[in-house]
Amino acid sequence: MDRARQLYVQGRSTWGYETEGAPLDGPPGTTQARAKRDPTLQHPRSVFQLLKSHYSRYTPEMVSSITGIPVQQFNDVAKIVGEMGKPDKVMTIVYAVGLTHHTTGGQLIRSGAVLQLLLGNMGRPGGGMNAERGHANIQGNTDHAISWDILPGYLRIPAPGQKSLDDYVAASAAKKSDPNSWNFFGTNYRNFTVSLLKGWYRGVATTSNDFAFHFLPKPATNSSWMSIFDQALKGKMEGVILSGMTATSIGPDTNQVMQALSNLKWLVVMDPLPTTSSEFWRAPGMDPAKINTEVFMLPTTHWIEKDGSFVNSGRWSQWKEQVIPPEGEARHDHWIMADLFDRVKTLYRQSGGKFPDPILAMTLDYNDPKKPELAEIAKEINGKDLLTGSQMTSFANLKADGTTTAGDWIYVGSFTDAGNLMKRRNGVQDPAKNDPTGMGFYPTWAWSWPANRRVLYNRASADLDGKPWDAKRPGIQWNGTTWTGDVPDYPATMNPKDPAAWLPFIMNGEGTGRLFSSSMLDGPIPEHYEPIEAPIPNPLHPAQSEDPVAFLYDQAAGRPNRFGKVDKYPYIATSYRLTEHEHYVTQHVPLLVGLQPQAFVELPEELAKEKGIRTGDRVRVTSERGKIEVAAAVTKRLGPLTLAGNTKVYHIGIPIHWGFIGVSAEQNPDKSKYWLANALTPFVGDVGARTPEFKAFLVNIEKID
């Protein structure tokens, strides 16, 4: 595996387009190579031909062998999906985040996107590759940089060695590879970055100091979710603040996470109610006397106790009001952070420090810097013109000269001088008025980024001449002088017949959809790899079964890998959520506890018969990392799968919602000791996003007598 990993890593630099001709204009100091194009799609090294030959190996028989889907059923599905490539048809793929919970998660999403591109279903109303998020505001979280590797608005986090804005923009902004590519994001990268810095460090950020670019952190190591606990296990983490995230329950590998929390000096848990993390020191099997971690529980408000916005998967930012006042000593998360920041700032001011400037220079333009209102923050995110004092109305007007601010460029236009547009509610009460196109866009319901556009890449909803692919389902269309319909993802008056017209995918350097991507660390074209724990060798290439670059945290840290093999753990398991509960917080809600009161696993009827297990029996499910002891639910919905030709494999389903905290755990203290589903899951991540492999791992199951 190490050899394969090396080959991959060395190969990365060769993943790119063949280039030709004179370089294209680019930002100062960069040359932009022109990608070779073959509009006939016949060149054997064209992306299309490469895709075709790559995927010719995935015959219906091979797909059946890998997944267990019967060949006939696969063909039925493939026929239906294939027909969605006709202009008068359109198909969407909606995936829950489960699709990301694999060591090949990023590639799984990408393979859906590639399929939709090939079918012509990108940019069309009713098309796309759409994520259903696990919480009402994960989209908003992501947009505002909850992930360690981005700044707000999907600008990259600067990297060590980038000494100036020039270095940063050159390394981060997409480069134009076609003369007809607008490369809007790449072209505006500096405008967006400077406006962000100007928002954060108003008076201090000037042309003479590169707009305080040197204030930004340039992390040298991966700082994603699992990396935090990996660092704590290595003893390199002093403390952790968990805001609305219960590490113990979320996992993966709960026992190891609790070990990591035990290694900390201090742990702050910000949550409305006790969590398995705030109480980890008294988890069953833990010895509080041996844990030196000082735990602080800061009770926060729940989202029903504050206003603010929820951003859905369609990118609509919808403002909401506070429903009930906070109870007891609960404070808003952002007020806790503001207070903490104020105290840190005071300490820096009083006692100095290595690098106090970024802390002391931070703009806090709020009525009460210790209690900023969410509306004030939303207004700040929108940004303003510092010359006129007006709120910005379009990110196209953001400048790199320090005269504009934008806390998150994609939200520019959401909170203008006209007010908070996220509050708008012109909906189905009057479709004739509120949905003028009849396409369900409802442009004055809330506000969607970017620019209140409802369908991204909607230039692709019309053909080369600007005519909708399907007259019944127009996205935008060219009326001879302007684009009408949805807010165009294209210059509003650009004539599509003009030879200089931009290509449709304006955010990419290519100007076209990325059938080939050099930004994925595990390959430019998605390939199937088995999970790290798999019941069969990969039918495509048994000698390289799993993803060669999946990140094996334990191994990388010098700890032994704890992966199980099929001889001891013969069944595959998938963890998932139920509609009755929201992650772990609803364990405190009695009526929801009544709907799904206790931890259980689902298992196939045939396996249950083999093992003498009936619905309601207590069972123990084990993996190489831990165990759970829960009730069994026998069902025919989980059939055995036939993989790799003739291997029968049983599948165990594991709902995740329970632990040793909550109404039910308190009512059943003896039963609830081993209810944490993530005690079973492997501590391994996708190479890019480092998402844990929650959806496929190996277990054993036995009845508890």
Add this chain to the structure above:
Amino acid sequence: MAAFQERPVGFFTDTSICIGCKACEVACKEWNQLEGNKPELLLDSFDNTGQLDAQNWRHVQFIEQIPDNNGVVMNPTPIAGGQAWLMMSDVCKHCQNASCLEVCPTNAIVRTEYDSVFIQQDVCNGCRDCISACPYGVIGFNEKTGTAHKCTLCYDRLQNGLQPACAKACPTESIKFGYLDDLQAAADKRLAALQTAGYKKAQLYGRDAKVYGGLNAFFLLMDEPEVYKLPSAQNATLPSRNNLAGYAGGFVTAVVGLVAGVLAFRSQRMNEKTDATR
């Protein structure tokens, strides 16, 4: 808000789009201040509520119809051919011929201006006659209040122009509230669309007078009523108005039962004999 007009209202529960989230159960309890029974792990598929009673005025049934083909659904229309995970939010039917109302000795159970069937808590004497009379097992007895309880069709909300809590909470609009004639028209349209799409077993239950004179809370089902533990139209009539058929049915059942009993006894004896010879 203004109250609804004083004409028949009801529920049209379209089970074809129920996702089994049980939001209706919770919304009902929240509005009507029902604390719920003590949580119990039933695992009847995903149902842990069990039945309609004094604490549960909406109840989502889960019916697993999975044939023995390794769990793989071969039919591309998954709820067409008896291969499905059926979900149905059950509720008081607010029958036109409501047996609970007819047996109530104190006239506690009345028909409201909205044509719903309502138990007046201050008149109920707790005799429980309605509980045994209800053919759907809808009504339950509350030991604390000493009275019978069931869905009120959110009578208090209707009087204030608010639709019932369950319909309001239903994320897929599987539970639709409205004036009965509008709901019936919507149901006819939905049924026709499903049948055109190939869902041959889809049917309306209680939409017309065949079931207890018509149900103000009627359903679109994806299979026969018995699959959802509902009496079929043949059985859904009040005994007092259908004595002959009732007696005849009873007689036939008795004969069938007797014959089956004899056969069962005989086959058991034969098994015993086989065992003895082994």
